[in-house]
Amino acid sequence: MKILPYKNLFIGITDTLNNIFFEGKYADKEVERTLKSNKLWGARDRAFIAETVYDLVRWKRLVEGGMARPLSPETIWEFVGTWFALDPDQKLPSWEEFARINHKEILKRHHESAKNIAVAESYPDWMFEVCLDELGKNRWIEEAQAMNSAAPTVLRVNTLKTDRKTLQKLLKERSIKTKLLSLYQDAVELEEKTNIFRTDEFQNGFFEVQDAGSQMIAPYLRVEPGMRVVDACAGAGGKTLHLASLMKNKGQIIAMDIHEWKLKELKRRASRNDVQNVQTRLIEAKTIKKMANTADRLLIDAPCSGMGVLRRNPDAKWKLQPAFLDEIRKTQAMILNDYAKVVKVGGLIVYATCSILPSENEKQVQKFIENNPNYKLISDKTYYPSETGYDGFYMSLIERIA
Template identity: 50%
Template sequence: MKLHRNLVFAVVDALNLIFNEEEYADKVVQKVLKFDKRWGARDRGFIAETTYEIVRYKRLYIEIAEVKAPFSRPNLFRVFAVWAVLRGIELPDWKQIETVPNRKIKGRFDELSKIRKFKESIPDWMDEIGVKSLGEKRWTKELNALNQQADVILRANTLKTTKEALRANLLENGIDCEPIAGYTDALKLAERGNVFRTDAFQNGMFEVQDASSQLVAEFLDVKPGQRVIDTCAGAGGKTLHIAALMENKGQLIAMDIYENKLKELKRRAKRNGAFNIEPRVIDSTKVIKKLYGKADRILIDAPCTGLGVLRRNPDAKWKLQPEFLEKIMATQQEILRSYSKMLKPEGKMVYATCSILPQENNEQVKSFLASEEGRDFRLIKENKIYASESGYDGFYMALLEKIAEKTA
């Protein structure tokens, strides 16, 4: 493989923004890919995948390169050189790339690969919490799985098409994808590509959504005509899925504390042909109190550490701080106790996270059930999804039911 100067420079530019400016990797890659309109799919793929790979294994690569933050441009080129050598790519004779003996790089790699925190490239504190929470064996397997590149998964929007019709449409446009056993509306791309440019996407026939994430709305057991509340809707990936399962019948209230995210949801809903969604900004406790006892179904897709989705957000490993876990656990419990009050007796509620840590998941459900607010609820079922077993994102979901009020 021959390295092209402008592509390598683009990768180094991206790493500078991610490592030194602490910008989000996905936003940086989008920005950098706009540098040169002449780049084709292969060029763009090289920039995006190489950037993500170096971010994913940041700790390992900087240890081998013997550099420290803040990272100067020569040091970032040195890190890139480590990546290239480990992939068997011959380094070009450029003044920016300092000659590093291949034998030294490979020797350091062999040595560091025996230590999990370097091999899987994670902070010490995260490694310690993972082992304590999941055990050595499970944690090691999970880290390995979460360091693999994520597949691109589509969810057919059943308000506009079927999975089979969508697959045929995409195939006609040169995009090959396969259904996934056990996932109702999911299609997996045979190879990565920019699906957002297709007419099928512009016409709202699908959304990009990981297979594990697609299980959450189905877990909620919604029915057309119900009043459903998505309490932490964000930009609405799961909201749109719920709307499709409701067949646009009934009321779907999408709530969030961030108005800009709900604006994005409105835009997506229009493209999807989802007309029963009503966005509401949580700007005071009154918004929640007005809905006490009114919902047939509630989804709490709670804020979390995101440790189950590191495959697609590898920079989260370096942004997360140890104190964040305690803080987010308090928030999760507060949300559960407050938002659950909007459920009717005999209504159902799903608590979900994209984390694999039990203290954010089943332990939170146990705490809720033991609380004053949770005493009228019962756990129906839960689903713990591990990347090492499913091949998709790590997720947790619990289905709870509010017990009917006793009559005198």
């Protein structure tokens, strides 16, 4: 019989879940805030809090199916207790907060509610139906299950400063075990979760944390040293920095975004990585028009639903709404149509998303090509979590031919 840790940890867990579910906070930020709030918690305590919060966010609907009352701030302890009560080998402490927990009743309600596959896999009905419709039953069930597992931590080595084997050796000296990923040229995966950001190697810019699937996008653009490259939706610059490494710091990368705070973060990261060929630019009314026909390469890492990265951001399942999907598809079409003019004739574009939905991916590209005969699709690829074990991404390579 397994015994749960002391109550202080559960106060941290319930407070964190309240902020995620009822205050609209993001899970990763809230877990980080909670772990920083008590310096007396050891590594095992911190791991228990983080894993429990993410499990409960990921399996929210499944757990709710076993509850006698709807989830609310008043029933958050019952919610947590129900999760542990689903394990027949788990003994709950005799705390007042768990007084309503009845193992037999919870298991009875759970077995009944889990007959609904959307409940069993813990997705909102509308999302489950959209994905069934777009991907088909077999594909979607595989992806739904794959995205209910915890995301591995993958590093991208900064080849401007070091190489994979050297980084692996340096981390091993800190008792951080890693493995090289043969299919991903710059990727190193942690064998166990640890706070990698405290290491000198991170502070010195030897690596960035970047999922293996995400690491496939920059090489797909076929950049070369000396080119003029535009990263149209750069954000905080994960793929910008990868492009700079591939270009060996030669040429020019113009990293653009509509949010100035993201570009400031990009500059900070670029400095740590010793990246010297990046210029940031805030997107304003005439920015794109002024840049027409100037780029050898264009990366459009388009805003999307995030339907390929739910294992990493499980709270998105409960925050995302159908109306947002409709709006983001319109935004994607607008960005692809307007920004494509930035690239020169003979230049290449990569349109990418962290979604696995065809309506955000190949259908967007197909519609763009049909409406713009000056461009042709060279190739495209969808990386599915069920096949790779990493996040889901789509990328297409488009050439401007006239």
